Amino acid sequence: MKHVIVGAGPAGVVAAETLRKGDANAEIQIIGDEPEPPYSRMAIPYLLNGAIAEDGTYLRKTAGHYDDLKIGYSQGRVEAVAAGDNSLTLAGGDKVAYDRLLLATGARAVQLPVPGMDLAGVHNCWTLADAREIAKLAKKDSNVVLIGAGFIGCIILASLLKLAGNLSVVEMEERMVSRMMDGTAAGMLKRWCESKNVEVLTSSRVKAIEAASEGAGDKSVVLEDGRKLNAHLVVLAVGVAPNMDFLDGSGVATDDGILVDEHLATNVENIYAAGDVAQGPDFSTGGHMVHAIQPTAVEHGRIAALNMLGHNPLYKGSLIMNVLATAGLVSSSFGKWDGVKGGDSGAQTDEDNYKYLRLQFDGDRLIGALAIGMTEHVGVMRGLITNRTPLGAWKDRLLANPNRVMEAYVANSQL
Amino acid sequence: MLKSLQINPEKCTGCLQCELACSYENEGLFNPAKSRIKVFNFHDQGRMVPYTCTQCDDAWCMSACPVDAISVDAETGAKVVSDAACVGCKVCTIACPFGTVNYNAASGKVIKCDLCGGDPKCASACPTEAIAYVDANWTGLDKMRGWAEKTDSGAQAEA
Structure with missing residues (x-):
């Protein structure tokens, strides 16, 4: 049996390891399209701020890990999949045959459709190669403009601030991290950033990036309202898109991502998909969603591999959840953080201390949560949501004081 | 034989010796806020529940x-x-x-919690045996296992 895995991120690597655990003899080949060993994009902010070296981003730290498991690893870019004869074609023309194929090609950082994106010193912050360029340009006292205050923008904000000192953030939405934060949380986050001397421009669209005629920095970011922000370095964090263009003509069904069923299988026999490229079952909605988060990628990789091995376990869907620190302010969100129709919601807000916790209920079950400044027992919200724990009398206690959420869990599980 | 922490809430008096021992062992100071084991106090039921990682x-x-x-x-x-x-x-x-x-x-x-390398200080500090370090096969971790099963998205199935 030959398993081919396209993509060397967490989904691909976990899948390869799971395949090996289940089949000592199968041929397992990972094809990645970056030159480095498999690494975590999530670790890039910590590479930028100097906390770790490049090898600190690697997914596996043991020397010879892949060799020891007899997992082949090669660099290549897949250009086409021919499902009819179970093979794929790499850039350069080489063909690779498979018995089972896992598409774990992840996502790429998207560009802005405005002039000036090709200027020197305009970079995404997505790959190790990007990080090296950013580290070169984000010198002390340089001006940096970060375009995009979403999840990735916020997570790299502290590193850019530490490296450069002068940082402006441009976000087209009316609030920061609009996909995981309500107005209260996002307002708190913006105020926090401003207290760290970060200029935050929300509801602001970029019209162009052009060479600067005056001011510090050799470029200026031109906003639609005419303002110009001078910069030595422009970092783009305006979103990601799944890598699935190579599937054109393959017959593999796609929507927002590659569509997979409760076995992580695509509509084409012997082809599976996992991780940021996969649009799989979502715990909260029962629909199919691209999560593009680490925990889902790992669950996908494992379940896809078990299915490729023929064990056919059913996947119940992952819970979407996020955690990030924005210039040191920790926030997390789980499931339906914005609630459901007819559900109740309780919140506690402490603006002075940058603390906020909102819980969302459907009946007496927790279905979503959003927290700012909470670092203790955060995971229990995941547990209460995915276990669909009936909270009974505890629901009213939590509506009155959401900060008792860990107590509610202990009371429901340990008493 | 692996051992694990066995917690008997009904024996807990809420003295917080476990939290003090844990924070001192791991953080070098007597500060319950830095403890990896936490005692929850349910006043209305007169119950105390020490709680920490079960190394699931x-x-x-x-x-x-x-x-x-x-x-x-x-x-x-x-x-x-x-x-x-x-x-x-x-x-x-x-x-x-x-x-x-x-x-x-x-x-x-x-x-x-890392079990203090095999000598958990919360257990040795507990005066009432509400926290004990015992053979893993013996401990009633069923509650935790039940919780774990319900959380499972399917990803924990065996290869």
């Missing part, structure tokens, strides 16, 4: 870690955070459905 087999924290910073201590079975490898991304803190991995802003790393 599923180890969501370990599988969610993107940089291989959590591993199994072969001698104790504890899931242990490597400070050298942990980058402080906090994904394990949201992945653990028991809420027993916490982020320590002071160190920029996560912290969790």
Whole structure:
């Protein structure tokens, strides 16, 4: 049996390891399209701020890990999949045959459709190669403009601030991290950033990036309202898109991502998909969603591999959840953080201390949560949501004081 | 034989010796706020419940870690955070459905119970045997296992 895995991120690597655990003899080949060993994009902010070296981003730290498991690893870019004869074609023309194929090609950082994106010193912050360029340009006292205050923008904000000192953030939405934060949380986050001397421009669209005629920095970011922000370095964090263009003509069904069923299988026999490229079952909605988060990628990789091995376990869907620190302010969100129709919601807000916790209920079950400044027992919200724990009398206690959420869990599980 | 922490809430008097011992062992100071074991006090029922990581087999924290910073201590079975490898991304803190991995802003790393390398100070400090370190096969971890099964998205099935 030959398993081919396209993509060397967490989904691909976990899948390869799971395949090996289940089949000592199968041929397992990972094809990645970056030159480095498999690494975590999530670790890039910590590479930028100097906390770790490049090898600190690697997914596996043991020397010879892949060799020891007899997992082949090669660099290549897949250009086409021919499902009819179970093979794929790499850039350069080489063909690779498979018995089972896992598409774990992840996502790429998207560009802005405005002039000036090709200027020197305009970079995404997505790959190790990007990080090296950013580290070169984000010198002390340089001006940096970060375009995009979403999840990735916020997570790299502290590193850019530490490296450069002068940082402006441009976000087209009316609030920061609009996909995981309500107005209260996002307002708190913006105020926090401003207290760290970060200029935050929300509801602001970029019209162009052009060479600067005056001011510090050799470029200026031109906003639609005419303002110009001078910069030595422009970092783009305006979103990601799944890598699935190579599937054109393959017959593999796609929507927002590659569509997979409760076995992580695509509509084409012997082809599976996992991780940021996969649009799989979502715990909260029962629909199919691209999560593009680490925990889902790992669950996908494992379940896809078990299915490729023929064990056919059913996947119940992952819970979407996020955690990030924005210039040191920790926030997390789980499931339906914005609630459901007819559900109740309780919140506690402490603006002075940058603390906020909102819980969302459907009946007496927790279905979503959003927290700012909470670092203790955060995971229990995941547990209460995915276990669909009936909270009974505890629901009213939590509506009155959401900060008792860990107590509610202990009371429901340990008493 | 692996051992694990057995907690008997009905024996707990709420003296917090476990929290003091834990914070002193791991953080070098007597400060319950820094403890990895926490005693929950249910005044209305007159019940105290010490609670910490049970080193679950599923180890969501370990599988969610993107940089291989959590591993199994072969001698104790504890899931242990490597400070050298942990980058402080906090994904394990949201992945653990028991809420027993916490982020320590002071160190920029996560912290969790590591069974003190096989000599858990919470157990030795407990004057009433509400916390005991006993053979793993014996302990009633059924409640935790039940919780783990319900959390499972299917990803914990055996290869």
